[in-house]
Amino acid sequence: MYTIKEVSEKTEVSEHTLRFWAKIGFFPFVKRDKNNIRLFSDSDIDWVKIVKCLRSVGIDNKSVKKYIELCIKGDSTIKERYNIILETKKKAQGQLDELKKQLELLEFKEKYYKSLINGKSKDIWNPMNKSI
Amino acid sequence: MYTIKEVSEKTEVSEHTLRFWAKIGFFPFVKRDKNNIRLFSDSDIDWVKIVKCLRSVGIDNKSVKKYIELCIKGDSTIKERYNIILETKKKAQGQLDELKKQLELLEFKEKYYKSLINGKSKDIWNPMNKSI
DNA sequence: TATTGACTTAGAGTTTCTCTCAAGCTATAA
DNA sequence: TTATAGCTTGAGAGAAACTCTAAGTCAATA
Numbered sequence: 001m002y003t004i005k006e007v008s009e010k011t012e013v014s015e016h017t018l019r020f021w022a023k024i025g026f027f028p029f030v031k032r033d034k035n036n037i038r039l040f041s042d043s044d045i046d047w048v049k050i051v052k053c054l055r056s057v058g059i060d061n062k063s064v065k066k067y068i069e070l071c072i073k074g075d076s077t078i079k080e081r082y083n084i085i086l087e088t089k090k091k092a093q094g095q096l097d098e099l100k101k102q103l104e105l106l107e108f109k110e111k112y113y114k115s116l117i118n119g120k121s122k123d124i125w126n127p128m129n130k131s132i
Numbered sequence: 133m134y135t136i137k138e139v140s141e142k143t144e145v146s147e148h149t150l151r152f153w154a155k156i157g158f159f160p161f162v163k164r165d166k167n168n169i170r171l172f173s174d175s176d177i178d179w180v181k182i183v184k185c186l187r188s189v190g191i192d193n194k195s196v197k198k199y200i201e202l203c204i205k206g207d208s209t210i211k212e213r214y215n216i217i218l219e220t221k222k223k224a225q226g227q228l229d230e231l232k233k234q235l236e237l238l239e240f241k242e243k244y245y246k247s248l249i250n251g252k253s254k255d256i257w258n259p260m261n262k263s264i
Numbered sequence: 265t266a267t268t269g270a271c272t273t274a275g276a277g278t279t280t281c282t283c284t285c286a287a288g289c290t291a292t293a294a
Numbered sequence: 295t296t297a298t299a300g301c302t303t304g305a306g307a308g309a310a311a312c313t314c315t316a317a318g319t320c321a322a323t324a
Contacts, residue, residue, distance in 0.1 A: 003302075016282055019304085024280095035289055037302055050241075053234045061280070082245035089238045092231060099228050102185045106221045109182075113214035137270070148313055151272090156311095167320060169271055193311070 001031075001039040011048045018048070025065060026051055028072070057092040133163070133171040143180045150180070157197060158183055160204070189224040 008015045021027065022038065027047070031039050040048070054064050067084055070077040140147045153159065154170065159179070163171050172180070186196050199216055202209040 005301075014282080017280090020281060023304085035302075036304095037289090049237065053237050055280095056230065056234055057238075078245060078248050082242070082249060085238055085241045085245060089235065089242060092235050092238060096228065096231050096235065098188065099224060099231065102188055103221065103224050103228070105181070105185050106189075106217055106224060109217045110214070110221060113210060113217060116210050117214060135271075146313080147271095149311085152312060155273090167271075168273095169320090187311095 001041055002045065003040075004038055007040045007045055007048060010045055011052060013048060013052055021048075021051060024061060026061075026068065028068070054088060057088055057095060059088060059091070133173055134177065135172075136170055139172045139177055139180060142177055143184060145180060145184055153180075153183060156193060158193075158200065160200070186220060189220055189227060191220060191223070 002010070004015050004018055007013075008018055011018075013021075022030065027038075027040075027044065029047075030044055031041075033039055051064055051068075054067065055061075059067075063084075067081065070081050070084075134142070136147050136150055139145075140150055143150075145153075154162065159170075159172075159176065161179075162176055163173075165171055183196055186199065187193075191199075195216075199213065202213050202216075
């Protein structure tokens with residue numbers, strides 16, 4: 001069983017955020033010791049990772065909450081949960097594509113600046129110029 | 133020259149956000165017509181795209197502002213701007229890797245649910261179970 | 265002329281943290 | 295035995311970045 005600090009290290013989610021997530025009901029199953037200290041099990045840590053995953057692809061807290069409620073409800077919600085995962089995957093794919101596009105733009109700018117630094121061209125920036 | 137609405141369509145940034153960005157000084161060069169309507173040029177749209185790119189890889193607004201100020205300052209800041217782009221690229225790469233990892237987790241869950249739906253295994257979730 | 269619709273600013277509201285603080289427990293050192 | 299450090303807790307203030315609403319201007323259209 002792990003304390004908040006250990007969970008934070010294992011999942012790379014800040015203690016602040018973990019407490020915030022706990023407050024809004026993301027970890028209804030986490031136990032406490034006699035001093036009221038949270039104790040996360042290994043499977044609790046897996047759940048933290050799922051939450052982190054959902055959040056990191058832009059699922060909002062309300063929807064994450066809904067998902068965990070479906071999990072608790074059990075068998076009858078499997079299809080619905082499956083669809084949520086599929087939707088989430090699609091969203092993540094979209095983000096991946098977008099990020100790749102942005103990386104291309106950054107690469108273009110990198111080359112532009114590099115050529116400037118090497119003196120192969122002049123900085124032609126002015127408020128109206130696109131070569132920012 | 134384009135109005136906010138057209139820029140929003142071309143860049144996929146909401147009008148609200150564009151006005152917000154304008155308010156905090158991201159577009160000091162955008163012109164207005166006699167009715168005070170903002171008119172973006174093609175190069176202004178390119179700049180919006182750069183801002184979107186920086187923001188989307190997690191560069192905060194303060195740093196974006198600093199970058200545009202460097203651009204306005206001109207030649208003497210080229211090296212510094214180059215380094216910012218390099219740093220940003222590194223950040224974007226990190227995000228790409230993270231996103232790929234999250235996609236793997238989603239794929240795992242997809243398969244898990246699929247096997248549940250096909251009746252090949254039972255939903256063994258309970259508050260302590262990791263198969264959420 | 266009246267309405268429609270696009271634009272404007274100011275400012276309130278929302279989401280999601282992020283941080284600070286006071287307080288409580290435990291273990292080790294003086 | 296006291297104190298000091300190091301961990302935890304909840305409450306609540308603060309911040310970042312939008313997001314939305316309200317009230318107004320202006321131009322084109324019915």
